[in-house]
Structure formats: structure tokens, C-alpha cells
Amino acid sequence: DLKALLGHLDIPIGAFTPEVAVHFGGPVEPSRGFLLHTADYVGDPDTLRIDDRFAVTATVDAIKDLSRGLGPKTSLLALGYAGWAAGQLEAEIRANGWLICEAEFDLVFSPDNGAKWAAALASIGVDPTLLSGQAGRA
Structure with missing residues (x-):
């Protein structure tokens, strides 16, 4: 969780430090952090606003702001x-290698990570019991 991470980074835990889970984002640079957050927070010029709901910040300053209760x-x-x-993800999407749904606020920020996959599939009308483990072309 965030408080354990703060301890590793020697950042003080404040009275208003929220409970935030730390997720495994992938195998590349596991010590680099990314904070996906509501667009109400703009920590620094490096904050990337995705739309009117979401933004992402990848600086330690955002973690420090969280620790003081000043974050998103x-x-x-x-x-x-x-x-x-470059272009790999787009090519995989064109080849139907991904199912894509709208980034709904409740889906993205739900604390129930175990339910997100099924909820994302349900949002596009896909029943996971009907998915096949085999691929092909018609």
C-alpha cells in the first residue's frame, strides 16, 4: 500500500495520507511509478490530462502530495x-487482439480489482463464459 511505499522512499506519512493500493503495472522498470488519477489534480507540468475525468502523473512529487493529503x-x-x-498496440487492436471498452470512472477506480475484467466485458455485452481459448479467422 501507499504507506509502505512511503516508508521505502523515506517520505513521511502524514495525518491525511489516504489508503491507496499499489498495483503491479508491468515488468518494465518496476521501480518507476505511475499515478492514474482524477483530473482535479495537476501536480506539475508533467501531469498528462487524458480527458475531463482522468490524468496521469509519473513524478515523486505526486506521491509526496498524496502523503500530505494534497493529491487527487x-x-x-x-x-x-x-x-x-511504436504502432504495436494499434496493430494488435486492428487484429482483434484486444477487447476495448469505455474507461468508466467506477470501472477504472473500483477497489475490487477481481471484478474489473468481468465488469469491462459486461459493459460491451460480452459473456466471458462464451469466450474461446482458441483464435482463428473466418
């Missing part, structure tokens, strides 16, 4: 990331 209203913290070469 809602956030999800991940260490590490998964990476793709």
Missing part, C-alpha cells in the same frame, strides 16, 4: 509498466 480526490498507483513498440 481518487487515484490508482502502479509500479512498473508494460510497453509496446
Whole structure:
């Protein structure tokens, strides 16, 4: 959780430090953190606003702001990331390698990570029991 991470980073835990889970974001640079958060927070010029609901900040200053209770209203913290070469993800999407749904606020920030996959599938009308483990082309 965030408080344990703060201890590792020698950042003081404040009276208003929220309870924030730390997620595994992927195998690339596991010590690098990314804070996906509500757009109400702009920590520094490096905050990337995605839309009017979401933003992402990848600086330790955002973690320090969280520790003081000055961070975003809602956030999800991940260490590490998964990476793709330029154009690779787009090509995988075109090849139907991914199912895509809208990034609904409640889905993204739900604390029930175990239910997110099924909820994302349900949002696009997919019953996971009907999915096949085999791929092919018609």
C-alpha cells in the first residue's frame, strides 16, 4: 500500500495520507511509478490530462502530495509498466487482439480489482463464459 511505499522512499506519512493500493503495472522498470488519477489534480507540468475525468502523473512529487493529503480526490498507483513498440498496440487492436471498452470512472477506480475484467466485458455485452481459448479467422 501507499504507506509502505512511503516508508521505502523515506517520505513521511502524514495525518491525511489516504489508503491507496499499489498495483503491479508491468515488468518494465518496476521501480518507476505511475499515478492514474482524477483530473482535479495537476501536480506539475508533467501531469498528462487524458480527458475531463482522468490524468496521469509519473513524478515523486505526486506521491509526496498524496502523503500530505494534497493529491487527487481518487487515484490508482502502479509500479512498473508494460510497453509496446511504436504502432504495436494499434496493430494488435486492428487484429482483434484486444477487447476495448469505455474507461468508466467506477470501472477504472473500483477497489475490487477481481471484478474489473468481468465488469469491462459486461459493459460491451460480452459473456466471458462464451469466450474461446482458441483464435482463428473466418
